[in-house]
Amino acid sequence: MSNNGDFDTFQGRLGTDCVKWDMIVKLYGDDVLPMWVADMDFPTSPKIVERLKKRVEHGFFGYTFRSDEYYGAIIDWYKLRYGMNVDRTWIVDGPGVVPMLSFFVNLFSQPGDKVIIQPPIYPPFFKVVENNGRRVIENRLVKKDGKWQMDLESLEKLIDERTKMIILSNPHNPVGRVWTHEELEKLYEITQKHGIMVISDEIHADLIYNPHRFVSFLNVGQRNVVVLNSPGKTFNIAGLTNSYGIIPDEKIRAAYKVYLENMELNSTNVLSVEALKEAYKCSDWVDELMTYLQANRDFAYQYITSNMPLLKPELPEGTYLMWIDCSTARLDKPQQFFLDKARVYLNDGADFGDGKCVRLNFACPRTLLQEGLERMKKAYDNAITVEHFEMSDIRFKQCMLIREMVFIIGQNIEREIELDGKDEEALHFLLKHFSMPIATARARQIEDGVWKIERVAVLKEYRAYGYGKHIMEDIERVLKEKGAKKYVLNAQIQVQGFYEKLGYTVVSDVFEEAGIPHVKMEKVVA
Numbered sequence: 290m291s292n293n294g295d296f297d298t299f300q301g302r303l304g305t306d307c308v309k310w311d312m313i314v315k316l317y318g319d320d321v322l323p324m325w326v327a328d329m330d331f332p333t334s335p336k337i338v339e340r341l342k343k344r345v346e347h348g349f350f351g352y353t354f355r356s357d358e359y360y361g362a363i364i365d366w367y368k369l370r371y372g373m374n375v376d377r378t379w380i381v382d383g384p385g386v387v388p389m390l391s392f393f394v395n396l397f398s399q400p401g402d403k404v405i406i407q408p409p410i411y412p413p414f415f416k417v418v419e420n421n422g423r424r425v426i427e428n429r430l431v432k433k434d435g436k437w438q439m440d441l442e443s444l445e446k447l448i449d450e451r452t453k454m455i456i457l458s459n460p461h462n463p464v465g466r467v468w469t470h471e472e473l474e475k476l477y478e479i480t481q482k483h484g485i486m487v488i489s490d491e492i493h494a495d496l497i498y499n500p501h502r503f504v505s506f507l508n509v510g511q512r513n514v515v516v517l518n519s520p521g522k523t524f525n526i527a528g529l530t531n532s533y534g535i536i537p538d539e540k541i542r543a544a545y546k547v548y549l550e551n552m553e554l555n556s557t558n559v560l561s562v563e564a565l566k567e568a569y570k571c572s573d574w575v576d577e578l579m580t581y582l583q584a585n586r587d588f589a590y591q592y593i594t595s596n597m598p599l600l601k602p603e604l605p606e607g608t609y610l611m612w613i614d615c616s617t618a619r620l621d622k623p624q625q626f627f628l629d630k631a632r633v634y635l636n637d638g639a640d641f642g643d644g645k646c647v648r649l650n651f652a653c654p655r656t657l658l659q660e661g662l663e664r665m666k667k668a669y670d671n672a673i674t675v676e677h678f679e680m681s682d683i684r685f686k687q688c689m690l691i692r693e694m695v696f697i698i699g700q701n702i703e704r705e706i707e708l709d710g711k712d713e714e715a716l717h718f719l720l721k722h723f724s725m726p727i728a729t730a731r732a733r734q735i736e737d738g739v740w741k742i743e744r745v746a747v748l749k750e751y752r753a754y755g756y757g758k759h760i761m762e763d764i765e766r767v768l769k770e771k772g773a774k775k776y777v778l779n780a781q782i783q784v785q786g787f788y789e790k791l792g793y794t795v796v797s798d799v800f801e802e803a804g805i806p807h808v809k810m811e812k813v814v815a
């Protein structure tokens with residue numbers, strides 16, 4: 290790699306007072322793999338390290354100021370990466386993007402005023418509003434045509450005379466949308482119409498995957514607009530705590546400068562200034578990083594969709610964060626589940642406004658990512674159980690509910706035929722995933738050593754996830770332990786292929802049962 294950047298090797302971060310690792314190990318133990326907070330497990334660009342070393346070796350760490358070289362670096366970066374012309378006078382200083390959010394809320398609204406945010410959203414967006422005594426108004430994102438979108442119709446309805454601003458995450462953390470020019474334009478139109486300020490947090494701007502293109506809010510409109518940014522996420526230097534704003538609107542800019550002056554926050558950390566000046570020369574490093582991150586993103590997405598199909602991950606267009614919807618699994622507290630059972634620490638969706646989701650940070654060496662995902666899969670697989678019992682057991686009711694849904698309602702089979710009076714002599718099986726009943730079957734010994742498997746049913750919305758195979762394998766294992774020599778079944782012809790894959794062979798012509806064509810199949814126990 291041209292920058293000597295090595296994204297594959299992990300030297301470990303423990304013992305550095307690092308929030309991502311040390312804090313989690315302290316709280317939950319050293320067997321936990323942290324895949325949370327937006328902090329990458331890659332060292333920053335070697336050129337930044339070199340520059341900081343040189344600065345450190347100088348040995349003087351007195352007060353510093355941001356020079357022309359510093360502002361020039363920001364201007365050049367915007368020109369190079371986004372083709373944008375940023376005027377030097379538009380740039381204002383800050384001690385971090387989140388503190389700046391808080392400052393703008395304070396400065397441009399009064400206690401009790403309303404600030405709109407669009408959950409699920411980066412948790413400090415709630416805090417900077419609520420902790421300053423303002424009211425959070427949630428304009429929740431909506432999923433339309435499989436894509437997260439801003440609900441602009443609802444947005445307009447939420448605005449009243451107490452609504453002062455909207456805080457936008459562009460690109461959006463956690464769902465990974467890179468807002469398009471058209472989407473931002475529509476948003477700008479509404480905010481302009483109602484005289485609302487837009488604070489666009491663009492800290493993930495550099496982390497965009499092909500074919501998506503970052504659009505700064507400044508390219509859409511500049512009146513009553515504040516853009517906030519920092520090299521913190523892109524170069525993994527958030528711990529140096531520095532940020533900037535770009536504000537073409539002169540009145541807002543002037544008011545903010547006075548505020549910063551009054552807060553005595555004009556100075557900054559010497560090393561953060563050095564780092565920004567060098568970072569914004571490291572365009573090649575960012576390109577290499579993005580190639581690595583894109584492969585990680587695709588790997589994680591592919592792995593989750595094929596191995597944990599009840600989890601629904603979002604393929605992010607930008608950021609190194611993956612928002613995973615666990616609602617299909619009906620997991621009550623998915624973050625807690627993966628911490629307890631997989632020993633993987635993910636961000637809890639509840640903090641973002643949706644407790645049915647988790648957020649996975651995939652900015653780490655591939656081996657670590659794979660390890661985390663494998664741990665999650667193991668916990669996911671272990672959460673599948675198959676129990677067996679007799680009809681008198683209370684759990685039989687759950688089997689009957691599934692049979693009712695699948696056969697009586699789903700296939701219009703008459704209740705009298707379904708309830709054939711043979712349940713009493715059968716052994717009943719119930720498959721659950723995350724304690725949710727999903728599949729059932731029963732088995733009866735019809736001759737010495739010959740077991741007939743019947744009433745195999747998987748709830749419709751959980752088909753094609755492998756539960757049928759899972760319950761059949763468990764049934765065979767249990768029956769084998771009971772001395773089975775042969776399994777037989779009557780298969781509806783549309784599932785003949787499914788049983789063939791499990792080693793069953795057809796031993797009859799097609800015949801009708803309950804008005805449905807069937808074949809007899811059997812499998813001799815190995």
Ligand SMILES: Cc1ncc(COP(=O)(O)O)c(C=O)c1O
Pocket residue numbers: 327384385386387388411458462490492519521527531532
């Ligand atoms: C959307 C967003 N804004 C701001 C920040 C943090 O900014 P800072 O460290 O400069 O306060 C993050 C960090 O994850 C973020 O995701």
